[in-house]
Amino acid sequence: MTEPQHHSSLSETLTTIQRFNEAVNQHDVALIMSLMTDDCVFENTSPSPNGTRYVGKSSVRAFWEDFFRSSPQAHFEYEEVFANGDRGVVRWLYRWQTGTDGSIGHVRGVDILKVRYGQVAEKLSYVKG
Numbered sequence: 001m002t003e004p005q006h007h008s009s010l011s012e013t014l015t016t017i018q019r020f021n022e023a024v025n026q027h028d029v030a031l032i033m034s035l036m037t038d039d040c041v042f043e044n045t046s047p048s049p050n051g052t053r054y055v056g057k058s059s060v061r062a063f064w065e066d067f068f069r070s071s072p073q074a075h076f077e078y079e080e081v082f083a084n085g086d087r088g089v090v091r092w093l094y095r096w097q098t099g100t101d102g103s104i105g106h107v108r109g110v111d112i113l114k115v116r117y118g119q120v121a122e123k124l125s126y127v128k129g
Helices: 010-025 029-034 057-070
Strands: 036-043 053-055 075-084 087-097 104-116 119-127
Touching: 010 029, 010 075, 010 087, 010 104, 010 119, 029 036, 029 057, 036 057, 053 057
Parallel strands: 036 119
Antiparallel strands: 036 053, 075 087, 087 104, 104 119
16 A cells, blocks of 8 residues: 655745755754655765765765765855745755865756655755756
8 A cells, every 4th residue: 555645735845945945054964854754865966967866864864964074165045946836946056165265166056856744855956067
């Protein structure tokens, strides 16, 4: 027997995505993971062309811990967020420090998210270029 599907409301989806985005910019791995389902899926943007797929909380947690350790200045500017039911799209600009001289690099991208019961079940990330 299959589990019944839960389709989040538009309000629940947008609120969850907003809380998730704030947790990412706070580099708060515990909060990020509290906002993800046990069976979460995260597809990172690298390496090209398909990125890396992480499945389950322990795998996704390890990604975030490594990411913030290697990019302590990481910051996302969320340029646009919209949703339809349990799906959301976030258009973002990611900035990071490239060297000790303070120079900044950046890339634009999009996340496609699926929200279930107020948690992110899926985060698929794509970048330009």
